[in-house]
Amino acid sequence: MPIRTNNYLNVISLHLLLGVFLFVFRPVSVVYAIFILVGGCYIIIKNKNRNNEVLFCAAYLVGAEVFLRMTKGNIGNEFAKYGVIIFMLLGIYFKGISRKSIPFWFFFLFLLPGIIYGALNLSFDVDIRKAIVFNILGPVCLAICSIYAVDKPFRLTDFEKMSRWMLYPIAAMLIYLFLYNPNIRDVVTGTDSNSATSGGFGPNQVSTVLGLGMFLVFSRLLFFSKNIFVIVFNVCFLLALSYRGLITFSRGGVYTGLMMIIVLLLAVYPFVSLKGRFKINLVGFFLAVFGVGVFTYSVSQTGGLILNRYKGEDALGREKASKFSGREELAASEFEMFLENPITGIGVGKSKEIRKEMIGIESASHNEITRMLSEHGMLGILGLIILLVTPLLFYVNNKQHILLFSFFIFWLLTINHAAMRIAASAFIYSLTLLKVILVEKPVVHRE
Template sequence: MKKEELSYVYLILFHAFLGVLVYVFPFISKIYTLTLFVFGVFYIVKNRNKNNEALIISAYVVSVEVLLRMTDGMILNEFGKYSIMIFMFLGMVYSGFLKNAIMYWLFLILLVPSIVISTLSLNFDTDIRKAIAFNISGPVCLGFCSIYCYQRKVSFDRLKAIIAAFSLPLIATSVYLFLFSPSVKDVVTGTQSNFATSGGFGPNQVSTILGLGVFVFFVQLLLNSKSRLLQIVNASFVLVFAFRGIVTFSRGGVMTAIGMIFILLVVLYLQASFTIKPKIGLIVIVSFLAGLGVWGYSSIQTSGMINKRYANEDALGRKKKSQLSGREVLIESELQMFLDNPILGVGVGKNKEIRRQQTGIDLASHNEITRMLAEHGSLGLIDLLILFCTPLFLFVNNRQNILALSFLAFWLLTINHAAMRLAAPAFVYALSLLKVYTVETSTVHRK
């Protein structure tokens, strides 16, 4: 085994131990948070961001965010987004950004009018700062990350290093989840999203990060496992994360992982040489069979409840009225706000107040697309078009970023069920804008 591979194994073991440590001594989570931020700044400044250290440390923060939240380790509620914005800013200080990123400067500028509106329209008893920060920190973080990543040249090896940085904190998260609920059978009693199997934290967000974990370790297995040991390790983690994601009973993260993997395999197949296509076909078959195996095991562990969950049934097998766990009402109300305020929207954070007044439902948006339309109006629609179309245009001109469409899919699918509560969709989206070069032909043979 090479030195790099051995280092990876040691890092896996360290993060597994870290998961145990945080579970036994929860206060360590806050120390972990502070240490991570200080180290991140030092890491970028010391290396002057010569090798895009800002991307490495940001990927790490993205993956550790849920663990820090579920262990009450966050110094600030939006620590993940704020720290990543600082890392991106430092990265740009040392290595600049392309002037062509003007589209993302425009994206940020178009957010401003609705922020101004919200300062004038939010109720007096509302904490204006928190209301605005809660809703706008995600898009602003996305803007910062996109400006940094737009057409930034990175080698394929560096892209794989970013994927490896994603993977490590996820191991600590999975260990924590197993310690929190070692027996899934004992805590599953119905078909609703399960907090016990999600570390006591929001199943929607836990499912999101576990789904990302499935994809990350699938990529590690496919593109970054040169020894038999690493293949076994990474394959095992794919199965572990798939199982833990399924038993959260939150469907969004699992479906997103499946979508990302499917898109990656399609891209690889279309760009592979004729002799490699059968191997990719074999990967598809093995992946499908492994998926069936994990599903079967999950069904046994949940006494069949997971089958009912995905069939949209309750514990007694009765069909539920809502297909989206009640989110239809939120979506409908936000679309109506857009129709009523099509130019500038109702203002950042205002849609929750209006919904509470009109329907009595006191819930924040779960869908970033309809939130953008409701709160930003036509300017939000322009922003959404910028976000969706730009990565597609760049991919057509740079197909060496074989993960770009999967990254875009993660952002699009995640914001439809979990908005931008986490930093993950903002940062992962930005990775679809990277200009990747010198792909290793020994790993993927393409024309």
């Protein structure tokens, strides 16, 4: 078995043990969080970011974020976003930035008026710092990640390494979920998102990371699994992630993971040989069969309630009034705020306060697009245009980036159901901007 394969399986095994250890000794999770941050900075500084160590360290922290929150290891709610920003700033220091990053400097500048306007207009009884940081740190993290990532060379071997680093802590979280709630039937009583099956944490965010894990394992099956033992291991890993993702009863992450896989297959298919297409067809067929099996097993474990959830029905089989758990009402209120304040917006952090006055619901936004519109106004529209258009323009001269559309779809779908609660959406978006090199151009030797 190749050394890299051994390394992957050995480190996954260590992280499964880590998940067990933190389940038994949960307070140690804080030490784990500090180790990630300090260890990441050490690796980047020691190597002077020669091989884009920033991306691997950030990938690990992104994979660990929800697990840290679940085990109370976060040093502050936004620990992972601050950590990713620190890694990226170190990367910029050692490796500089490309001139092509200019659109994201503008995106960053477009955020500033909304921050100032929000600070001036928030009520006195609101913690202004927390209200602003909660809403703006995700976009700031995205801007800094993107400024670093633009046009950085990235090879398929780099993706192999990055996918490993991100999957390690996801494996630890997965075993923690099984230990936290081994018997699903004991805790499932309805069709709403279920924190009891999500490690006691937000099902939406847990589902998001599990869906991302599904894509990463599938990509490893497609590109990097060369022997039968690793193939069987990754299939089992993928099925376990899919099952735990389903029984969170939060659909967004599962749908996103599936869409990323489908988009990847569509992106790869035209560029492979007949033999490669046969492999893709075979992998797709077996995974579809296994997927049906996992869903059927989930239906049996939940007494049919998971089927009702995906059909938009309640526990009694009646159609729910809201197909999106009330998120459409939140988005509609923010769009109304934008129409009333189309130029300046209402200011960062203000939407939650105004929503309570408008419709009596005190809830943070789940949709980053409508939040950008309501809180940033016209500058929010310009910022969104930059985010939507720039990766597609880069693709014109970066056709080898077969992962671009999968990363892009993750960001786009995730910000529509989970806003930018976690660092994953910011970091994964920035990966669309890398200069991916699958086939090296031949060196021309002159006589």
